[in-house]
Amino acid sequence: METRTGYLSVLVFTAGATTLGMELSASRLLEPVFGNNQLVWAALIGLILLYLAVGAWLGGRLADRYPRQRELDLVVSLAALGVALVPLLSTPILRLAATGIQGFVPGLLAGSLLAVLLLFSVPGILLGTVSPWAVRLALADLAHAGQAAGRLYALSTAGSLVGTFVPVLWLIPTIGTRWTFYVLALAPLLVVSLGSRRQPYRWAPALALVAVLLLALLTRPGLAVRSGWDDGASGTLLYEDESLYNYIAVRQWGSERHLKLNDGIGIHSVYHPESTLSQGIWDYFLLPPLFNPPPALPTPSDQVLLIGLAAGTVSGLLTDIYGPMPITGVELDPEILEVGRRYFQMERPNLTAVAADGRRWLLQQPAEARWRYIAIDAYRPPYIPFHLTTVEFFQLVRSHLTEDGVVAVNVGRTAHNFALVDALAATLAQVFPQVYIIDEPGPPDTLGNSLVVATVQPTRLGYFAQNVAALPTSLPPDFLAFAAAAVTQARPATPPADTPTFTDDRAPVERIVHSIVLDFFRGR
Numbered sequence: 001m002e003t004r005t006g007y008l009s010v011l012v013f014t015a016g017a018t019t020l021g022m023e024l025s026a027s028r029l030l031e032p033v034f035g036n037n038q039l040v041w042a043a044l045i046g047l048i049l050l051y052l053a054v055g056a057w058l059g060g061r062l063a064d065r066y067p068r069q070r071e072l073d074l075v076v077s078l079a080a081l082g083v084a085l086v087p088l089l090s091t092p093i094l095r096l097a098a099t100g101i102q103g104f105v106p107g108l109l110a111g112s113l114l115a116v117l118l119l120f121s122v123p124g125i126l127l128g129t130v131s132p133w134a135v136r137l138a139l140a141d142l143a144h145a146g147q148a149a150g151r152l153y154a155l156s157t158a159g160s161l162v163g164t165f166v167p168v169l170w171l172i173p174t175i176g177t178r179w180t181f182y183v184l185a186l187a188p189l190l191v192v193s194l195g196s197r198r199q200p201y202r203w204a205p206a207l208a209l210v211a212v213l214l215l216a217l218l219t220r221p222g223l224a225v226r227s228g229w230d231d232g233a234s235g236t237l238l239y240e241d242e243s244l245y246n247y248i249a250v251r252q253w254g255s256e257r258h259l260k261l262n263d264g265i266g267i268h269s270v271y272h273p274e275s276t277l278s279q280g281i282w283d284y285f286l287l288p289p290l291f292n293p294p295p296a297l298p299t300p301s302d303q304v305l306l307i308g309l310a311a312g313t314v315s316g317l318l319t320d321i322y323g324p325m326p327i328t329g330v331e332l333d334p335e336i337l338e339v340g341r342r343y344f345q346m347e348r349p350n351l352t353a354v355a356a357d358g359r360r361w362l363l364q365q366p367a368e369a370r371w372r373y374i375a376i377d378a379y380r381p382p383y384i385p386f387h388l389t390t391v392e393f394f395q396l397v398r399s400h401l402t403e404d405g406v407v408a409v410n411v412g413r414t415a416h417n418f419a420l421v422d423a424l425a426a427t428l429a430q431v432f433p434q435v436y437i438i439d440e441p442g443p444p445d446t447l448g449n450s451l452v453v454a455t456v457q458p459t460r461l462g463y464f465a466q467n468v469a470a471l472p473t474s475l476p477p478d479f480l481a482f483a484a485a486a487v488t489q490a491r492p493a494t495p496p497a498d499t500p501t502f503t504d505d506r507a508p509v510e511r512i513v514h515s516i517v518l519d520f521f522r523g524r
Contacts, residue, residue, distance in 0.1 A: 004069065005148075007195045008134040012152050014188045015076065015130040016159025021167045021184045022083055022127075023048050026120060028177045028242070029090060047117050048124055055128015062129060063136035070201050072133045073192045075126050077205040080192075082123030084185035084212045087178040089119055131156050173244045182216040238343060243335035250343045257343055259311045259336070266379075268336075269311035271344045276320065276476040281410055281440050281449040282313045285375050286321055286479070287486055288408040288453045290467035291436060296404075297471065298322040298373070305371040305400070306330065307358035307388065308378035308410075311340030315351050321479055324350040328371075330358045332378075359387050362396055372402045376409045379449075384411065386507040389424060393504075394431040398456065405456045407432070415444040417516045420509070421452060425493035427501045428454040435493040436461060438486060452493065461492055 023044065030040055062071065131153060138148045163184075171180040189212060192205040235251030235258065242248070249260045259269035270278045277283045289298045300323035306314055309329030318327060327350055331337055334355035340346035346353070354361060358378060374397055378388050387393060389409075397407050407428070411421045421437060428435045432454035442448045468483045500508065 005138055007069075007191075008138050008152065009155050011072075011076065011188070011191055011195065012131055012134045013155045013159035013162075014191045015079075015127050016156035017163035017166070018080070018083060018159075018184045018188055019048075019052070019124070019127045020160040020163030021171075022086070022120065022123065022163075022181070024164060024167050025172065025177055025180045025184065026086075028172055028180075029087065043117060048120065051121055051124030052128040055125040055130075056132055058125065059129030059132040060136075063133040067136055069137065069196070070199065072130070072137065073196050073199075074201065074204055075129055075133075076188050076192050077208045079123045079126035079130075080185040080187075080189045080212065081208050082126065084182055084215055086119050086123070087181045088215070093119075168244075172242065176242045178219055179216060182212060182219075185212050186216070239339065241335065243333050245333040246336065248333075248335060248339055250339060259339065259344065261336075269313040269340065269344055271311075271313070273345075276478050277482060278313055278317060281451070282317060282377075283479075283482055284438055284440060284449075284451045284486065285314045285377070285408060285410075286317055287438065287464075287483060288375070288406045288451070289373050290483070291406060291434075291453055291455055291459055291461075291464050292404050292457070292467075293459060293463055294466045294470060296463070296467045298325065300325045302326075302372045303370065303402075304328070305362075305374045307362070307374065307376045309340075309353060310336060310377070311344040312346035312348070312351065312353075313344070314375060314377060315348060316345065319348055319350060321475065324348070326350055326352075328352045328354065330354045330356055330361050332357055359393055359396070362400060365400065367399070369400055370402045370405070371400060372405050374401060374405070374407045376407065379410045379412060383513055384420075384509060386502070386509040387504070389427060389509055390502045390504050390507050391427055391430045394428055394454075398431050401456050403456060407454050409452045411450050411452055412513070412516070413448055413450055414516055415442075415448060418450070419499075419512045419516060421450045422493075422495035422499045423502060423509075423512060424452045426495040426499040428452060429493065429495075430501055432456065434459045436464070436490055437493050438490045441489065461490065464490055 026044055026048075027041065030044065062075070066072075134152050135149045138152060139145050167180050167184070171183060175183070186209065189205055189209040193202070193209050196202045196205055235253045237249060238252050238257070239250040240248065246261045251258050251260060255273050257271040258267045260266070261268050267280070270280060270282065272278060289302070290296055298318075302322075302325045304315075304318060304325055304327045306327060306329040309315065309331040312329065315327045315329050318325060327348075329351055331353065332355070337346070337353050337355055340353075358376070376388060376397075378385055394407070401407065409424055409428075411424050413419075413421050425435045425437060434455050436453045436455075438451045438453065440449045440451070465487045468487050471480055471483060473480070500506075502509065
């Protein structure tokens with residue numbers, strides 16, 4: 001009985017770790033296509049809890065009908081196989097989901113999300129049977145039933161704690177998402193194989209263990225789950241990897257390179273060695289200092305802070321156009337910084353790259369630290385981190401700007417729905433006297449961008465046109481032409497009266513983004 005009790009203790013601990021590890025790893029599986037937002041997390045957590053509830057009910061019934069170790073071991077083996085098959089079976093479904101996003105097919109997108117989540121139903125339900133079944137087997141006498149149940153449920157919860165932290169802090173960054181699922185599957189299979197080594201059915205868990213090992217050995221560690229999706233239409237794949245925060249890919253067409261993160265649609269950095277400008281929203285970050293009273297031409301002595309450095313496109317543009325001004329770039333993901341240095345010529349002597357959360361890093365800076373220009377490009381299409389959109393955050397930004405300082409934020413929109421742009425403008429207006437918007441032109445059937453600009457001192461829109469007209473002719477001609485065209489794209493921010501302002505307590509960024517996406521799907 002002591003041996004069996006010890007075995008059951010290890011089994012429930014391992015099952016708890018596998019369950020939570022699967023849930024955390026599932027988020028990494030879904031995030032590249034569906035994003036990291038509350039809707040996806042609610043669906044994931046809600047369905048996992050549903051599966052565990054069904055599993056607990058089923059486990060109680062099975063325990064009374066089959067109060068033996070054999071059936072429990074076989075069910076755990078099946079659950080582990082289900083965990084191992086998740087990344088394999090999800091790959092074609094996620095490919096369909098990516099197609100749905102690229103083609104803006106909402107039915108395909110929603111169906112793919114549901115299908116992926118249903119993949120977790122079998123392992124989730126079967127793992128949910130372990131604790132009640134183990135309690136039934138551990139009951140030597142009713143006098144100690146409560147003690148036995150409490151011990152096993154405590155061990156299950158302790159295992160869940162391990163399953164929460166180990167994949168996030170070690171497994172996924174070290175070996176990738178796919179191999180993390182294999183490790184989570186191998187753990188209970190190893191326990192069951194050892195626990196049943198003297199049983200006549202020992203071949204079943206051993207066979208499952210060998211199958212998962214073979215599946216794992218056929219997949220090199222760190223191979224991204226998205227590997228092999230490229231059909232050649234999105235450039236040559238130069239690099240891909242999974243970091244603690246992102247799925248990272250670098251693609252190339254001729255001499256042009258793009259940095260893509262997660263969903264594969266939004267481009268986060270570009271490298272055009274044969275062009276002065278980036279041909280994208282990054283070029284607009286050259287313009288905000290020109291909204292100050294003339295003359296307002298940036299100089300090499302101006303201090304600049306970039307929150308959302310990515311692979312250094314904006315820092316490179318500022319350096320090429322205005323000279324080697326001191327630039328501090330903050331990027332959450334240190335691996336992206338390494339990619340920038342390796343593939344995007346980010347090695348500029350005037351650039352200081354910092355791996356940190358932008359707001360947290362800014363909070364840690366001394367009160368006397370000042371920048372003339374703070375640019376915020378932490379946009380992850382179609383979302384933007386809410387803590388970089390609030391009144392409190394922009395008050396922090398204001399406290400670190402010079403008296404002639406300016407801040408600019410990249411914001412997503414459609415051709416007709418400017419709800420998020422208006423909300424950011426209304427929020428900035430709570431802190432800064434003047435707010436402007438530059439709308440990047442683009443096809444009406446795609447998601448677009450606007451740059452929201454705010455100045456510390458009172459300004460007028462006419463200052464922008466005056467400063468553009470006074471730009472030195474020694475600057476690159478394509479930049480001069482771009483700046484002249486942007487004068488017609490700039491406007492004062494006039495958000496509707498009912499536009500919400502974002503605070504740390506209430507910032508419905510995701511709700512607004514969801515409405516934008518739905519309107520886009522409806523053709524509005």
